[in-house]
Amino acid sequence: xxxxxxxxxxxxxSKSLQVIGNNVANANTFGAKTARAExxxxxxxxxxxxxxxxxxxxxxxxxxxxxxxxxNITTTENPLDxxxxxxxxxxxxxxxxxxxxxxxxxxxxxxxxxxxFKVDSNGFIVNNQGHKLLSxxxxxIKLALTGGSAQATSSITMDVNLNAAETADDAYDTSVYPxxxxxxxxxxxxxxxDGSGQGVAVDYYYRKSxxxxxxxxxxxNGKYLPLGSTTPxxxxxxxxxxxxxxxxxxxNGTSYTTAGTMGVVPLPPITGTDVxxxxxxxINATVDWSSATQFAGxxxxxxxxxxxxxxxxxxxxSIDSTGSIxxxxxxxxxxxxxxxxxxxxxxxQGLEPKGGNEWGxxxxxxxxxxxxxGAGRLGLLQGxxxxxxxxxxxxxxxNMIVAQRxxxxxxxxxxxxxxxxxxxxxxx
Numbered sequence: 001x002x003x004x005x006x007x008x009x010x011x012x013x014s015k016s017l018q019v020i021g022n023n024v025a026n027a028n029t030f031g032a033k034t035a036r037a038e039x040x041x042x043x044x045x046x047x048x049x050x051x052x053x054x055x056x057x058x059x060x061x062x063x064x065x066x067x068x069x070x071x072n073i074t075t076t077e078n079p080l081d082x083x084x085x086x087x088x089x090x091x092x093x094x095x096x097x098x099x100x101x102x103x104x105x106x107x108x109x110x111x112x113x114x115x116x117f118k119v120d121s122n123g124f125i126v127n128n129q130g131h132k133l134l135s136x137x138x139x140x141i142k143l144a145l146t147g148g149s150a151q152a153t154s155s156i157t158m159d160v161n162l163n164a165a166e167t168a169d170d171a172y173d174t175s176v177y178p179x180x181x182x183x184x185x186x187x188x189x190x191x192x193x194d195g196s197g198q199g200v201a202v203d204y205y206y207r208k209s210x211x212x213x214x215x216x217x218x219x220x221n222g223k224y225l226p227l228g229s230t231t232p233x234x235x236x237x238x239x240x241x242x243x244x245x246x247x248x249x250x251x252n253g254t255s256y257t258t259a260g261t262m263g264v265v266p267l268p269p270i271t272g273t274d275v276x277x278x279x280x281x282x283i284n285a286t287v288d289w290s291s292a293t294q295f296a297g298x299x300x301x302x303x304x305x306x307x308x309x310x311x312x313x314x315x316x317x318s319i320d321s322t323g324s325i326x327x328x329x330x331x332x333x334x335x336x337x338x339x340x341x342x343x344x345x346x347x348x349q350g351l352e353p354k355g356g357n358e359w360g361x362x363x364x365x366x367x368x369x370x371x372x373x374g375a376g377r378l379g380l381l382q383g384x385x386x387x388x389x390x391x392x393x394x395x396x397x398x399n400m401i402v403a404q405r406x407x408x409x410x411x412x413x414x415x416x417x418x419x420x421x422x423x424x425x426x427x428x
Contacts, residue, residue, distance in 0.1 A: 003417055008058025009410030012039055015061050016403045023391045024400075031071070031114030031357045032389040034396075038063045068348045071113075071390040073382060079318055080125065082115035083387040086379020088342035089113060091370075092131035092358065095140050097122075103140060107131070111343055111368070114357035115386055119143060129356045136341035136372055141325070143337060145314045148329035150197025153283055153308030156267065159291040162186065162236075163299040164243065166208045172215065174230045177222050179205055184217075186299035192270070193308035194281040197331075200270065212238040212294065218268055220275040225268035226251050227275075233268050234287070238294040248289050263288035283308075309333055319383030323373040342378045343368040 016037040026032040040062035043054055073083045084090070094107030110131060117133055120126045123142045125133040132140035163185070172183045186206040191199045205217040215232035218225045225233060235249040248256045251268050264286045272280030285306070312331030319325050323340035345351065350364030361368055373381045 003414055005056065005058040006410050006414035006417065008042065008060065009413070010407060012037070012059045012061055013403050013407035013410060015064075017400065017407070019064055020396050020400050020403060023396050024393065027389055027391040027393050027396075029114075029357065029389050030116055030386045031112060032391065033066045033068050033071075033113070034389070034391045035064050035066045037061055038065055065349050066351075066353070067390065069390050071388045073385050073387055075385045077384070079316070079384050080117045080119065081384055081386045082117060082319055082340070083382045083385040084113060084115065084342070084373075084379045085382055085387075086377075088344045088373070088378040089348075089359070090115065091134040091138065091341055091343050091368075092127055092129075093134060093140075094130065095124075095132050108360060109134070109138070109368075110354055110358040110360055111351065112358045113387055119145075127356075129358065131358070134341060136323075136339045136370070138341070138370075141338045141340065143317070143325070143327070145317070145327070147314065148312040148327075148331060148333055148335060150193065150195065150311040150331075151308050152195040153192040153285045153306045155307045156190070156192075156285050156287045157291060157303070157305040158287055158289050159303040159305075160186075160188070160206075160301050161293045161295055161297065161299060162206060162208070162214055162238075164212075164238075164294045164296045166299070168208045168210050170209065172205075172207045172217065174217065174224050177219060177224065179217075183207065188301050188304065190304050190306060192283050192285065192306055193310055194272075194283050196281060197310035198280055199310060200275070200277065200280055200283070202270070206299065207232075209235070212240050214238075214294075220270055221277055223275050225270065225274075234265065234289070236289060236292065243294045245289050245292055262290045265289060319381060321374060321380040321382065323381050339372060340381065341370055342373050343370050344378055345369070 019035055019037045023034050039059050041056050042058050042060050044057050073085060089111035091109060092112055093105060093109045095103045096106040097103055112127065114127065117125050117127055123144060125141045125143065135141050166185045169183065173180065184205040184207045188204050190202050192202055193199050200220055203219045207215045209215045214236045216234040216236065218233040229251065231251060233251045236245050237247040238244065239246040245262060246257065248262050248265050250265050256262050256265050267285045267287050270283040272278055309331045312329030312333055315328045315330050317325060317327045319340070324336045325338045325340065326334050327337045328334045345365045345368060347365050350362050350366065351359035352362050354360050371378050373379065
């Protein structure tokens with residue numbers, strides 16, 4: 001008689017309970033994946049043996065396989081909480097800083113589904129193990145959450161309608177500022193920026209000079225531009241059949257006659273010394289008049305755009321579905337500051353658990369395939385959210401009962417074997 005079968009049953013049932021216990025313990029661990037004990041039977045091997053009447057000698061644990069199914073996604077209040085919806089892993093790695101301030105790799109590249117990230121004292125995005133989140137280029141992502149840079153105005157778009165029913169007037173007097181009432185029919189103001197981000201208000205005065213022509217005068221700080229000139233900054237001629245511009249003349253007398261070149265009509269240069277603002281550097285911009293119209297009705301600004309902006313302070317940031325980290329500044333600008341990269345494996349069950357919600361690559365998992373979220377078979381990201389553990393707590397409790405009963409049944413076979421053996425010993 002043998003106790004092998006019962007002992008092996010006790011062993012595998014005990015290990016199965018350990019697996020179930022680990023699942024239950026990680027039911028609230030973000031990014032954790034449930035595991036299951038997979039059993040295999042055992043038979044004694046004999047040289048030259050054969051036949052189909054062999055009795056097994058018990059069971060063994062063939063594998064503890066993790067199940068990489070999608071967990072539920074829950075929203076949070078932290079913009080650096082990131083959930084992966086679909087296939088893929090975050091790439092994380094330990095990087096240390098040398099004496100010269102440069103970073104160097106100090107550990108193997110690891111992979112995680114836990115998106116609980118933070119910003120360390122140096123601005124790097126790290127997880128709870130201090131491992132840095134890697135970009136698409138496998139370098140640590142660092143957020144420069146400081147002020148944004150300024151940009152000088154170089155392009156202006158004028159989307160205005162000038163009232164075709166206005167009467168032509170030649171009374172505009174450039175010797176007077178502000179211009180006298182009645183010498184212009186419409187005006188608007190726009191703020192432009194120099195390279196340092198200093199803003200300056202530019203006034204535009206529109207005067208109808210003919211049946212389908214308009215003069216536009218520009219002024220800054222009470223001074224007409226170009227400085228010392230009595231000519232308008234722009235002269236616009238409209239096609240009466242389309243009410244669209246068919247010719248624009250700039251302050252130099254250069255004529256622009258097609259929609260393509262109307263977009264590069266130069267604005268009179270603005271310099272601080274000319275307009276009496278010592279802190280203002282030069283502004284050189286072009287004006288696109290192709291959106292201007294001349295329809296009967298009130299003169300109105302539909303849209304007045306320019307591409308300059310002042311320096312801004314950090315306001316907030318967010319992470320979009322493709323892994324781009326969008327930083328917003330108080331000047332209204334949004335900058336894509338970094339790109340999160342993901343990795344996937346053909347056989348994620350072959351990954352080696354490293355603890356801390358991280359896995360390592362193995363020969364069984366195959367090589368990692370890298371890409372941006374949403375590319376190929378990689379999943380998308382959701383900022384301000386986390387992936388919950390995929391442990392089914394109800395199912396684990398049922399499995400616990402089954403494993404407990406199995407353990408008791410195997411213990412009973414050992415007890416029965418013992419009683420049979422005792423009976424045999426007592427035979428006289």
